[in-house]
Amino acid sequence: MTKASDEMAATALYVRESGRPGGPATARLKILLGHLQGPAATAIAAYPTSAANISSSYHPQQFQYTLDNNVLTLEQRQFYEDNGFLVIKNLVPEADIQRYRNQFERICRKEVAPIGLQIMKDVTIAKSEFHADEKAVTKIQDFQSDEELFSYCTNPQIIKYVECFTGPNIMAMHTMLINKPPDSGKKTSRHPFHQDLHYFPFRPSNSIVCAWTAMEHIDRNNGCLVVIPGTHKGTLKPHDYPKWEGGVNIMFHGIQDYDANQPRTHLVMEKGDTVFFHPLLIHGSGRNKTQGFRKAISCHFASSNCYYTDVKGTSQEIIEKELQNLLEKKYGISKIPLKDTWKFRARIVKGERINL
Template sequence: MTSYKYTKNNKALNDQQREFYEENGYIIIRNNVPHDLIDEFCSRFTDLCENRVPLVKPTVVIKDKSLKNQGYTGQYAVNKIHDFLNDDVLSKYAFYPAVADVVESIIGPNFMGVYSMLINKPPNGHPDISNHPLHQDMCYFPFRPIDTIVGTWTAMEDANEMNGCLFAIPGSHRPGVIYNHVYPNQEVKNQLYYGVQGFENEPRVNFIMEKGDTLFFHPLLLHGSGVNRSKASRKAISVHFADTNSFFIDIKGTPHEKPWEELQPVFKMDYIAICKLKGRHIRGNKGTFHYPSHL
């Protein structure tokens, strides 16, 4: 009988799919989200960028500084919408059964959304802002257990090497290590776009995805994305989920300390309160999401 460490059940994944996730730290489910729902997300993105509908806290629209400086406005200057789990339209993604069922297969039946983004890669942006260096999402999550966290990333438009698709180092989750993250040596500092060094020669795989395909991935998987060199945008919608009984840790002296030092002054509250503000219960028991004093 196969022993599984990184997946919980066969609700939406068969044994072969679970074994692939266990080995590689990710799996792509093709045609996972229907196009009409994605089109609804695209319309909402445009409405939020053009101020046609109000933002619901803590949702925030992030503009690409390089595009703003070139005179672009509205959706053509926006590269992210953060923390949309209270938005009536975009939050449908986190609850969509074909997404949530796979999440349940990976981390179990009780989970909440803890981090959400609609990511836009417009054309003509500065390369240092358009790309995202190799990193681990776990760097940003000051709670445990690590193996009951999973990221999802659904292509809202076809993603390929030309428009800056995701790439990853398969199996890089298995050492169980959160590596040191630093700002890359580049012309433009893109806030919180940290990267890891020393993996330049490791084999990578590019995730060529079509509209509606969803990537599910472990939070320790080393991954990033390239520059959009096309003439069109590249949009994706993403949520990270965690078990509702996840607990916070003391971040002092950990890889989490640096990013949260940057975030706390923006929100004017501590990292625990920020995480709870960003989160929303999705499925199963509501749990505790408590805070012990020990690591």
């Protein structure tokens, strides 16, 4: 398939929705860690395979990445199964997007400081005279304790789709509001091709999904998401910092050996459009060539039937080591297993908390 026809296939399956319903830091971290809880890993529950929403000629056993719950059409399910992502047009109302934007600005102005929130700065801006400016904030993550931003993760329209991938017991695991800055000329606003599962010590991957919502019109000019369709069917690849000239942001690991000839799809999205994608899907985002700050909000959800894994001896050990070094430097806390850092981020949004 050519790049152009690939993009057309992706956009053809967009669905238009309407009328929807709407010091102290160390002590804090220690308290959070002290409250870590989570039962031991147990087996993953099987999901039902009845197929009320699909035709009689269809065999539900052929689907392994989507569940039967009458939300997705057969065409949408087939698209996700084949490509590893699905865009739903106009899913998040404008008023909600404005609410997230307002709260982001309050956080940047330091009017609120949610517990556990991470504030990231671009490597080039952090070293410049603008480092104290709110424009220096390129991303905030782990906003689970901020009710304004967290309302994104409990938005019924988002959850309705998430359930198609995770089943009914849903945890919000990882949250981000990305404020991609105008590129300084050093191309640091790019996000290298990666698989999100690289960062996650929980499985199975098919019970994890990312929801990523455009907070404004996003295209190749301001650095849209770029995906390599079908790569969710592969395995987790080793990641490391890309050997780019100009620099790369902290924790922006990339796949070293992806096939650069594989067709890519650039996801051009409007405000409120939401893409759901599999954590093995290879994706990244391009340079922001405009003078604006490109905003998107996202959450990685997982079934609470998922279980934590030990990353020792796997390609993910690099993330565990990097995080341990950061926590040691910032809070003087040493050698926390990666999975333990996730237990206090995880927050239930629907159903029961089982393993995670």
